[in-house]
Amino acid sequence: MKTALPDGLIVVAKADCPTCRLAEPLLAELSARAGPLTVYVQDSAEYAAELPGTLYDATLEHSYRLGIEFVPTLIRVEGGVEVQRTYGWHKEDWRQLSGVTDLGEDLPVMRPGCGSKTLEPGIAEELELAFGDIRLQSREIDFSTVDDPFEACFERGWSDGLPVVPPTPVRVLRMLKGTQRKPDEVVGLMPPDLVPCTVEKVAINAVLAGCKPEYMPVLLAALEAALTDEFGLHGLICTTMFGSPLIIVNGPAARAVGMNSGVNALGQGNRANATIGRALQLIIRNVGGGRPGEIDRATLGNPGKYSFCFAEAEDSEWLPLAQERGIEPGRSAVTLFPGEGVQGIVDQKSRDPESLARSFALSLRAVDHAKLAMAGDAVLVVSPEHARVFIDAGWSKQRLREELDRLLLAPGKELVAGAGGITEGIPERFKDMQVPKFRPGGLLIVRAGGTAGLFSAIIAGWAASGPVGSSAVTREVNT
Amino acid sequence: MNENRVLDPTAEQAPAQRARLPRPTSVEGKVVGLLDISKPRGDVFLDRIEEQLAAMGIQVKRYAKPTFTRIAPTELKQRMAAEVDLLVEGLAD
Numbered sequence: 001m002k003t004a005l006p007d008g009l010i011v012v013a014k015a016d017c018p019t020c021r022l023a024e025p026l027l028a029e030l031s032a033r034a035g036p037l038t039v040y041v042q043d044s045a046e047y048a049a050e051l052p053g054t055l056y057d058a059t060l061e062h063s064y065r066l067g068i069e070f071v072p073t074l075i076r077v078e079g080g081v082e083v084q085r086t087y088g089w090h091k092e093d094w095r096q097l098s099g100v101t102d103l104g105e106d107l108p109v110m111r112p113g114c115g116s117k118t119l120e121p122g123i124a125e126e127l128e129l130a131f132g133d134i135r136l137q138s139r140e141i142d143f144s145t146v147d148d149p150f151e152a153c154f155e156r157g158w159s160d161g162l163p164v165v166p167p168t169p170v171r172v173l174r175m176l177k178g179t180q181r182k183p184d185e186v187v188g189l190m191p192p193d194l195v196p197c198t199v200e201k202v203a204i205n206a207v208l209a210g211c212k213p214e215y216m217p218v219l220l221a222a223l224e225a226a227l228t229d230e231f232g233l234h235g236l237i238c239t240t241m242f243g244s245p246l247i248i249v250n251g252p253a254a255r256a257v258g259m260n261s262g263v264n265a266l267g268q269g270n271r272a273n274a275t276i277g278r279a280l281q282l283i284i285r286n287v288g289g290g291r292p293g294e295i296d297r298a299t300l301g302n303p304g305k306y307s308f309c310f311a312e313a314e315d316s317e318w319l320p321l322a323q324e325r326g327i328e329p330g331r332s333a334v335t336l337f338p339g340e341g342v343q344g345i346v347d348q349k350s351r352d353p354e355s356l357a358r359s360f361a362l363s364l365r366a367v368d369h370a371k372l373a374m375a376g377d378a379v380l381v382v383s384p385e386h387a388r389v390f391i392d393a394g395w396s397k398q399r400l401r402e403e404l405d406r407l408l409l410a411p412g413k414e415l416v417a418g419a420g421g422i423t424e425g426i427p428e429r430f431k432d433m434q435v436p437k438f439r440p441g442g443l444l445i446v447r448a449g450g451t452a453g454l455f456s457a458i459i460a461g462w463a464a465s466g467p468v469g470s471s472a473v474t475r476e477v478n479t
Numbered sequence: 480m481n482e483n484r485v486l487d488p489t490a491e492q493a494p495a496q497r498a499r500l501p502r503p504t505s506v507e508g509k510v511v512g513l514l515d516i517s518k519p520r521g522d523v524f525l526d527r528i529e530e531q532l533a534a535m536g537i538q539v540k541r542y543a544k545p546t547f548t549r550i551a552p553t554e555l556k557q558r559m560a561a562e563v564d565l566l567v568e569g570l571a572d
Contacts, residue, residue, distance in 0.1 A: 289492070
């Protein structure tokens, strides 16, 4: 429904606005001398009540449809079309607009008005939901009979085990303001149930997770990356192994939303890191139906299945992960990796790159199992103090990776099944070969962490890495 | 903010209102719990139920709440959930 604009003058006012009170005595004069006058009052049935054209706009629908930002607002309508408006009290404007040339002789020249009630926090979103163009498609669940909405969310199975924020329509609308994408746009088919996941469902789960609206572009990019065939989310959800999506964020978007790439980057305490990763997990759970014990068959899982998301601490002397993977400098991107937990590398003695690289290589052998090779990929998270050892010696990330690839070649005879008295191992046919630990491109290197500590970390990938299972996927963050 | 209405975060493949568990088609082979909420003469009702179930060869376990004025203690609820397939309780006196 559109409010039909009545010809003549329209005044929108608030009784508790002093400027509206100042102009109130003039309204009878306007009504008598300037043609039909309609007065919409936002907060009271008492203001200008004696005038025939006064209407208490209790639902604020008229004010909303007129797009009122300030009170008083004076509008002239001709032939059902607005031709002019002014707001606050400006004597000259009111006189010119109304045609009453001696209006308000005794009043000051100018008084600013007040903000419209339609723009008050909470009210603006309710009005947009009631009268705006937005149409949310998700069904509403009635919580009026429950005494605690937080408990009701648990009971409905929407939680990962921690409290979630009840996704009221107002909160979801605010979340949707974080993206320019339409609520009904389908981001992709969400495994394991393969149901279309709309931007609106993403927003609802982002509310549950505790996201701010400004995180939406990062979350949407992460979801898009997760839904590629290359990433293979379906298998990753269902596996008995440990892995789950890890989100690594690069570029200005990470700084803009306040993500942590520094002290405790892989840990708790930063809202963006915690809730972006959590929102993706809740989408898997709620939209995709990927719940542990049902289709998620993880033997042990890992704590990152609550949330695993951090930003790279980009350094001008080391190429950021996103740029290594084809993203233009200055752009933001997410890289999804099928990550397990965090394994620390403690090396407080190496001060030259050769020693530290050998140290990293030895530790990286433990990915999956020291006797397995070309199974799981890995992310090597190099702390700033360790990175400094390489950078000072002129080693780029690429140089470090090449050295590690070389150092991680191992004689097949030491890795084959049965070698070392351990039945686990690679097939016998490799016994006379030098075997690389990782498949080509299977080792990712990022810089993150606090500036104190000669510690780095390994995040092992899914043992079914590569085309057989899951590969890391990078997607640019848009709006 | 009104928290009485929320938007469904799921794929909406289950009904908005959760259905009750289906009634069992038979009690055969089931362990039946009888919960006395400690209202007067609840035991009379439950004794008779036990008698009839026992005659059908059904295994019965008896429980009692300390008082009808309070909800059952958590430990009692957990024990009943772990030990029986069905529960019958006598509500009024």
